[in-house]
Amino acid sequence: MFAFIISRVLQAIPVMAAVALISFAMFAYVGDPVSIMLGQDFTEAQRQALIASLGLDQPFFVQFAKFVANAARGEFGLSYRLSRPVAELIAERAPATLELALCAAVIAMCVGVPMGVYTGLYRHSWLSRFFLTFSLVGVSLPTFLIGILLILVFSVWLGWLPSFGRGDVVQLGWWSTGFLTVSGLKALILPSITLGLFQLTLIMRLVRAEMLEVLRTDYIKFARARGLPNRAVHFGHALKNTLVPVITIAGLQLGGIIAFAIVTETVFQWPGMGLLFIQSVSAADIPVMAAYLMLIALVFVAINLVVDLLYYLVDPRLRVDRAAAKGA
Amino acid sequence: MPVVQEPPPGRGGAVLEVRNLRVEFPTRRGTLVALDDISFDIAPGEVLGVVGESGAGKSMTGAAIIGLLEPPGRIAGGQILLNGRRIDNLPYEQMRRIRGREIGAIFQDPLTTLNPLYTVGRQLIETIQTHLGLSDADARKRAIGWLEMVGIPAAAQRVDSYPHEFSGGMRQRVVIALALCAEPKLIVADEPTTALDVSIQAQVIALLKGLARDKGTAMMLVTHDMGVIAETADRVAVMYAGRIAEIGAVRAVVKHPSHPYSRGLMASIPPLDRRVEHLAQIDGAMPRLSAIPQGCAFNPRCPEVFARCRRERPELLEAGGTRAACWLYDPASEKRAAETMQHG
Incomplete structure (x- = not known):
């Protein structure tokens, strides 16, 4: 197990190196930081001084090595736009995005899996048909449209929920949370539904397809032939066998x-990393973009590792080393 | 016309009585009759072999008995009685309590019948507790006991192994333990050895037969392996196109088959004691369910066909030791020779 984690971490290194190279290349090819920082009036001497101070006169590989070394310490320099350390900006915004993502993922899993099981078990009931039609909407409507529709209904017409922002947040150390105030929780509802709806319908359809597949297998027939109660057959035997693909997709979706x-x-003017990123893109604020890219790559690598570890928990056939030790 | 019901109704004492069972599949192009007029019974401790080509309805008969026909298939007529109690019309929940407890089922492929994600012990304990309500410790003890009984070495350790850690033959032993662990009075074994190595087949059959004998369990053994039938079964039913073609004591059916189809089937077993140039075979193929010919379903392939076979469907008739669904054994068909001459 430990060896497996080590090997996975080692495999992650080239991935992160490749992403670092792409992020770094943005500095060289997307816009010119020197002209952005100097503004309109400058002398050639000022320009040369800035280039030297930014280290842009050094060879490519030296610059890249410096970038990687700094990135490894979480330093991505100053934002061009806000003239503040990028790491600080991201740390400020991350809680908002992570809380939103968590809520969306929880909604997607807690609603999507039961709906998938239900539609898999009772294929012909009208409720299943309704869920499937509904999921088509979730899959095909673009996120921004769903967000705007939700705002229209729940904020503008009904006036129940706020249409933008995070509401009141409570500061816990460096982490700002919206979970502890009523307005914070209310503000989470619409964005997390908007964000989670696509994943919800995807997970529902995936669980349904997997359930249909698993319910046809011999071991489910045999479980029925042994007289096990339906609950044990459906949830103990069938659902668990659908989990490997569901974990894969759910992990990537997270x-x-x-x-x-x-x-x-x-859409919701949510003060998270995504908003920071989109503002940075329009201002060609490359250090923020590079840092965001690296961070997202790290998130994917970490999630993939967790997904692989979950496989081990779910499927004993993957625990080859143990089986070999026992002498199968 | 001396139509003999096989066996005579109300014989009593049988573990399983199947009476005129009819299974239908409604489809868009009309209703297919998958099983028609199936009647037999199995006495305590008796092994009834069921043979026939693929698609003859052997497995479906087993599925109907355990109440697990694949939808949209349904029992459209007849009765199934277990120890004299009618079970074909029970609600799902009541039938579920009978499955595993009173009727055990064994399926063909041991590689796919066990849930790969649970240890064999967990699957055994779950089955035992569902039916017998034992404590965790007692159920585990019983699970280990059953693994020993089916010949799994070091059962106390192997109980915590996963199915993929067993070989095919060992897995089928586990399946047998699972089917028998609540001591049902009837086992429906659907091709229990077909997926196994030939060398393992005999062991598994011997195990199954031994356990059934020790526990007095009746068994319906579905197979297309005549060798297995000859070794194991007391009586044998030959099925063709959803009906029983012939039924009787295994000796009589194997040595002196009466129905032309049974004769063809037995002749197609290669003899071991002499060399043959060509294996005997029955010409043609079994008709699809949607195109079963009028009269006897076997008539297009039958070497002894005569006019009546194309008109009327034969019931099971006394045929010297067995009962065969064939007009050859109806005294009223005496003039068949003349008819055969006429119709060529």
Whole structure:
């Protein structure tokens, strides 16, 4: 197990190195930081001095090595736009995005899995048909449209929920949380539904397809032939066998939720990393963009590791080393 | 016309009585009759072999008995009685309590019948506790006991192994333990050895037969392996196109088959004691369920066909030691020779 984690971490290194190279390349090819920082009036001497102070006169590989070394320490320099350390900006924004992503993921799993099981078991009931039609909407409507529709109904017409922002937040050390205030919780509802809806319908359809597949297998027939109660057959035997693909997709989707909260955050003016990123893109604020890219890559690598470890928990056939030790 | 019901109704004492069972599959193009007029019974401790080609309805008969026909298949007529109690019309929940407790089932492929994610012990304990309500410790003890009984070495350790840690033959032993662990009075074994190595087949059959004998369990053994039938079964039913073609004591059916189809089937077993140039075979193929010919379903392939076979469907008739669904054994068909001449 330990060896497996080590090997996975080692495999992650080239991935992160490749992402670092791409992030770094943005400095060289997307816009010119020197002209952005100097503004309109400058002398050639000022320009040369800035280039030297930024280290841009050094060879490519030296610059890249410096970038990687700094990135490893969490330093991505100053934001061009806000002239503040990028790490600080991201740390400030991360709690908002992570809380939103968590809520969206919880909604997607806690609603999507039961709906998938239900539609798999009772394929022909009208409720299953309704869920399937509904899921088509979730899959096909773009996120921004769903967000705007929700705002229209629940904020504008009904006036129940806020249409933008995080509400009141409580500061716990460096972490700002919206979970502890009523307005914070109310503000979470619409964005997390908007963000989670696509994943919810995806998970529901995946669980349904897997359930249909598993319910046809011999071991489910045999479980029935042994007279096990339906609950044990459906949830103990069938659902557990659908989990490996569901964990894979759900894991990747969680990464997606964090990385692509951009649209939802823009619609709801949610003060998270996605909003920071989109503002940085429009200002060509490359240090922030590079840092965001690296961070998202790290999130995906970490999630993949967790997913692989969950496989081990779910499926004994993957625990090859143990089986070999026992002498199968 | 001396139509003999096989066996005569109300014989009593049988573990399983199947009476005129009919299974239908409603489809878009009309209703398919998958099983028609199936009647037999199995006495305590008796092994009834069921043979026939693929698609003859052997497995479906087993599925109907354990109440697990694949939808949309349904029992459209007849009765199934277990120890004299009608079970074909029970609600799902009542039938569930009978499955595993009173009727054990064994399926064909041991590689796919066990849930890969649970230890064999967990699957055994779960089954035992569902039916017998034992404590965790007692159920575990019983699970280990059953693994020993089916010949798993070091059962006390192996109880915590996963199915993939067992070989195919060992897995089928586990399946047998699972089917028998609540001591049902009837086992429906659907091709229990077909997926196994030939060398393992005999062991598994011997185990199954031994356990059934020790516990006085009746068994319906579905197979297309005539060798297994000859070794194991007391009586044998030959099925063709959803009906019983012939039924009787295993000796009589194997040595002196009466129905032309049984004769063909027995002749197609290669003899071990002499060389043959060509294996005997029955020409043609079994008809699809949607195209069963009028009269006797076997008539297009039958070497002894005569006019009546194409018109009327034969019931099971006394045929010297066995009962066969064939007009050859109806005294009223005496003039068949003449008819055969006429119709060529």
